Amino acid sequence: MPGRARLAAFVGGGLASLSRAFGRGSGSVVGGHVILAIEPQALRVFSAGRHVVLVSGTNGKTTTTKLLASALGAASGREVVTNVTGANLPTGLASSLAAARGRPSADAVLEVDEAWLARVSAQARPAALVLLNLSRDQLDRNNEVRHVAQRWRQACSELPTGAAVVANADDPLVAWAASAAGNVTWVGAGLGWKNDATGCPSCAGPVNFDEGQDEAGRGGHWRCAQCGLARPQLDVPSRDLQISLPGRCNQANALMALATLLALGYSGEPVERASAALATVCEVAGRYAVRGTVEGREIRMLLAKNPAGWAEVFDMLSPPPTPVVIAINARTADGHDPSWLWDVPFERLAGRRVVATGDRNLDLAVRLHYAGVDHDVEPDLVRAVEVKNERADVVANYTAFHQLLARLPKRPET
Amino acid sequence: MTVSVALIYPDLLGTYGDGGNAAVLAQRLRWRGYQAEVLTVPAGSPVPTSCDIYVIGGGEDLPQGLAASKLESSHALHSAVERGAVVLAVCAGLQIVGESFVGPEGKAVPGLGLLGCVTSTTPAPRAIGELLVEPAAQWAADGLDEQLTGFENHGAVTDLLPGTSPVGQVVVGVGNKDGTIEGAVRGRVFGTYLHGPVLARNPQLADLLLKWALGELPALDERYDFEPKALHAERRRNGPLERRLGGAREEASAMKARWATLVRRSREAVGAIKAP
Numbered sequence A: 001m002p003g004r005a006r007l008a009a010f011v012g013g014g015l016a017s018l019s020r021a022f023g024r025g026s027g028s029v030v031g032g033h034v035i036l037a038i039e040p041q042a043l044r045v046f047s048a049g050r051h052v053v054l055v056s057g058t059n060g061k062t063t064t065t066k067l068l069a070s071a072l073g074a075a076s077g078r079e080v081v082t083n084v085t086g087a088n089l090p091t092g093l094a095s096s097l098a099a100a101r102g103r104p105s106a107d108a109v110l111e112v113d114e115a116w117l118a119r120v121s122a123q124a125r126p127a128a129l130v131l132l133n134l135s136r137d138q139l140d141r142n143n144e145v146r147h148v149a150q151r152w153r154q155a156c157s158e159l160p161t162g163a164a165v166v167a168n169a170d171d172p173l174v175a176w177a178a179s180a181a182g183n184v185t186w187v188g189a190g191l192g193w194k195n196d197a198t199g200c201p202s203c204a205g206p207v208n209f210d211e212g213q214d215e216a217g218r219g220g221h222w223r224c225a226q227c228g229l230a231r232p233q234l235d236v237p238s239r240d241l242q243i244s245l246p247g248r249c250n251q252a253n254a255l256m257a258l259a260t261l262l263a264l265g266y267s268g269e270p271v272e273r274a275s276a277a278l279a280t281v282c283e284v285a286g287r288y289a290v291r292g293t294v295e296g297r298e299i300r301m302l303l304a305k306n307p308a309g310w311a312e313v314f315d316m317l318s319p320p321p322t323p324v325v326i327a328i329n330a331r332t333a334d335g336h337d338p339s340w341l342w343d344v345p346f347e348r349l350a351g352r353r354v355v356a357t358g359d360r361n362l363d364l365a366v367r368l369h370y371a372g373v374d375h376d377v378e379p380d381l382v383r384a385v386e387v388k389n390e391r392a393d394v395v396a397n398y399t400a401f402h403q404l405l406a407r408l409p410k411r412p413e414t
Numbered sequence B: 001m002t003v004s005v006a007l008i009y010p011d012l013l014g015t016y017g018d019g020g021n022a023a024v025l026a027q028r029l030r031w032r033g034y035q036a037e038v039l040t041v042p043a044g045s046p047v048p049t050s051c052d053i054y055v056i057g058g059g060e061d062l063p064q065g066l067a068a069s070k071l072e073s074s075h076a077l078h079s080a081v082e083r084g085a086v087v088l089a090v091c092a093g094l095q096i097v098g099e100s101f102v103g104p105e106g107k108a109v110p111g112l113g114l115l116g117c118v119t120s121t122t123p124a125p126r127a128i129g130e131l132l133v134e135p136a137a138q139w140a141a142d143g144l145d146e147q148l149t150g151f152e153n154h155g156a157v158t159d160l161l162p163g164t165s166p167v168g169q170v171v172v173g174v175g176n177k178d179g180t181i182e183g184a185v186r187g188r189v190f191g192t193y194l195h196g197p198v199l200a201r202n203p204q205l206a207d208l209l210l211k212w213a214l215g216e217l218p219a220l221d222e223r224y225d226f227e228p229k230a231l232h233a234e235r236r237r238n239g240p241l242e243r244r245l246g247g248a249r250e251e252a253s254a255m256k257a258r259w260a261t262l263v264r265r266s267r268e269a270v271g272a273i274k275a276p
Helices: A003-021 A028-038 A042-047 A061-076 A090-099 A117-124 A145-157 A172-178 A248-263 A269-280 A307-316 A338-343 A361-370 A381-385 A398-407 B020-031 B061-074 B076-083 B092-097 B137-142 B203-214 B222-245 B249-274
Strands: A052-056 A080-082 A107-111 A128-131 A164-168 A184-187 A207-209 A222-224 A290-292 A298-303 A324-327 A354-357 A375-377 A391-396 B002-008 B035-041 B053-056 B086-090 B100-102 B108-110 B117-120 B127-135 B148-154 B157-160 B168-172 B184-186 B189-192
Touching: A003 A028, A003 A042, A003 A090, A028 A042, A028 A090, A042 A090, A042 A117, A052 A061, A052 A117, A061 A080, A061 A107, A061 A248, A061 A269, A080 A090, A090 A107, A090 A117, A117 A145, A128 A145, A128 A172, A128 A248, A145 A172, A164 A172, A164 A248, A172 A184, A184 A248, A248 A269, A248 A307, A298 A307, A298 A398, A324 A381, A324 A398, A338 A361, A338 B020, A354 A361, A354 A381, A361 A375, A361 B020, A361 B222, A381 A398, A391 A398, B002 B020, B020 B035, B020 B053, B020 B203, B053 B092, B053 B203, B061 B076, B061 B092, B061 B108, B076 B086, B086 B092, B086 B203, B092 B100, B092 B117, B092 B189, B127 B137, B127 B222, B137 B203, B148 B222, B168 B222, B203 B222
Parallel strands: A052 A107, A052 A128, A080 A107, A128 A164, A164 A184, A298 A391, A324 A354, A324 A391, A354 A375, B002 B035, B002 B053, B053 B086, B086 B189, B100 B117
Antiparallel strands: A207 A222, A290 A298, B100 B108, B117 B157, B127 B148, B127 B168, B184 B189
16 A cells, blocks of 8 residues: 555544544544545545445435445455445545555445545446435535436446446436446336436436336336337346335345345355345434433434435334424535425325424425424424324434434433 | 416426425415315426416426427417416526527527526526525515525526516525526516525415416415415525525534634643643
């Protein structure tokens, strides 16, 4: 390893430790800034000689990364390094890889922000790219979901020979991007939210989805009526897996993780071990976890940060009368424009007890008001979850979720 | 009588939540005792000519070009406007109903010509952020006298031609081109760059469009407008600050707090070293 890279890792790692000592988070981002300032090629240098798998998509990145890391570790028997939760930009990735430089035999499974995937992939020279889905999210930053698909297509066309792409064939945007790669494993992972896929990514013509699909968008074909772009032949069709995480989106995430192992050449007994490992994952960065409040109430935490995420969450909610607390922020990591709330069919919550909270509780309250959903407004996150009930489901977007996670105690041992 | 609100091509022009404008109009009518329906018109279906209000939203470049060519060839929106229908066109919608805009290939393509405005590309960075607009004095007679708030997110710029007026003057943000004027209005065709959706964030504007379509309306019971008015006031207060900071207000204050903590701890550390 070149001296400069060693220096970068030493200084960056040191700063990260300082940041942790000062109680300023993991230090992954500040350390990464320093590493990249000293060695701009840090991702290339620290990835060299290592098996790297990059996971990207609008939704499911963190969960799929966790599932894949545990599955790959079980299958290979080797250590797997992965990134600190949410640190999925080049800074966080540089930190994670630099910290693992003493463990050259470990594989790396890294989640990458969808807008940065092309640039990261060009440096990290991955053994596999795992492409989950693309839909509207943080449009103040990403502008157009098509632009993101275009950059993915570029990344797929520039992969090193032999690198595998594992792609969700049910998402037209993903399929179009991945079809630029030489070696693709097509997975029938489904697509619940189709409103960003009704116009062909190649020619903008109308994309028709088969009647034969189930609710999760699985098991059916799609085809552009204008240019003929169509769902590729599946290599890994959808099937029900034994997992502990709820919801059909996590079935899709687990299927993508398993398909990645097949694409990396695993088969037989190691894949069985991997399947068993998938079933043991029951909490991902606080998501799906039950927390207690000071009053000892049980709070289940769910993350939904865009319309596609919400399309999955409705089916995970506990049945009434369990109240639903919705927390909405519009900070940088959320996107500064919360108008996507109007693409979520909140009408489905009519008749339930709903509490609106977060920085943008009024935007949410107005959305619920026009949807005819009775609700209370409580700007403070913790007071909002202290509802007069034994339990509640909390659905929060990104920064609201992490604020709450930091402020709510873990579930007390009983 | 049922008042009908047509939501045009939400599958092509529905990227920024602007479909909410149709829901807001219909709901404000129902709260006043009218029958109201939202007619969703997907890109494959014919556009009805008999609706009272037409709502067109923002979208991405490629679908925008497709939507424009479909609307141009069907001529349905032209017939509706000739009949006196109200049109609310937001962002890409505003560009489409103008004289011309920039097509997916980067060349000027003709628009529907319902507004006298021309949209072109600019080397300036994309206009993104909270937008605050002082409405022109002429709208006060129809009940719109409070500043309009919304979120802009567009790459192109729009110039007005004679005969088409702006919605108002930009207070904070970019608006049509350079931070001076925002929007385009001619007759009952109302074009704006404000997302939010704009009618959810500005109840006065929603009622102005309803008044254009139906004449004088009964006042809305105060309980229905409590939250929309609260949101309008909150965004008027905080939106401009967020735009100037280039991000959310909360982050700026969090950054200040982090910096203060760091300074305090450094002082303590230095003090601890000096003490013995």
